[in-house]
Amino acid sequence: MNKLIFFPSSFVLVAMLAGCAGSSGFADLDRFMKEADEKPRGRIEPLPEVQVYRAFTYSAAGSRSPFLPPAEVIVSDIRIADDQSDVKPNMDRPKEVLEAFQLSQLSMVGTLQRGEIDTLWALMSDGEGGVHMIQSGQYMGRNHGRIVGIAEGRVDLIEIVPNGHGGWLERPRSVSLEDQ
Numbered sequence: 001m002n003k004l005i006f007f008p009s010s011f012v013l014v015a016m017l018a019g020c021a022g023s024s025g026f027a028d029l030d031r032f033m034k035e036a037d038e039k040p041r042g043r044i045e046p047l048p049e050v051q052v053y054r055a056f057t058y059s060a061a062g063s064r065s066p067f068l069p070p071a072e073v074i075v076s077d078i079r080i081a082d083d084q085s086d087v088k089p090n091m092d093r094p095k096e097v098l099e100a101f102q103l104s105q106l107s108m109v110g111t112l113q114r115g116e117i118d119t120l121w122a123l124m125s126d127g128e129g130g131v132h133m134i135q136s137g138q139y140m141g142r143n144h145g146r147i148v149g150i151a152e153g154r155v156d157l158i159e160i161v162p163n164g165h166g167g168w169l170e171r172p173r174s175v176s177l178e179d180q
Contacts, residue, residue, distance in 0.1 A: 089160045098124060101126050103145060109131060111123065120135075120151075122134050134150075141159060
């Protein structure tokens with residue numbers, strides 16, 4: 001009886017294996033694998049370059065701590081020799097027209113002899129369309145600039161400017177004739 005059961009079960013087993021041996025069910029899979037093998041391979045980007053870690057050395061160890069209030073500094077009241085000079089602008093005199101302009105706004109546009117032969121006048125443009133006649137002794141610029149000389153190509157003046165220590169000092173300046 002064992003043989004009778006064994007023979008039909010063997011036949012069924014062989015029939016099942018024969019059914020699996022056929023390649024008709026994998027034709028589309030084989031075609032896909034062949035196409036995938038024929039396609040060009042993708043390129044893998046290289047890894048980014050690793051930046052080397054550099055240790056930071058704190059070099060301000062001897063400096064004041066930023067978490068503490070700053071120390072009080074006592075400034076001595078030292079007077080400079082220029083502070084004791086007699087140079088001061090005359091604040092009581094009436095301002096002239098060209099003292100309303102910075103010296104950089106003013107430009108010399110010419111000279112003129114008027115009246116006496118020795119008297120030379122300078123023609124100054126104020127940058128706003130006005131031209132003014134000036135002579136020695138007049139003032140121009142915002143720094144109390146007194147005109148000390150007029151030549152054919154330039155106007156010389158001395159400005160009185162603050163020295164930064166509560167005093168005043170004289171500074172020579174000149175405005176030259178513009179080339180046009």
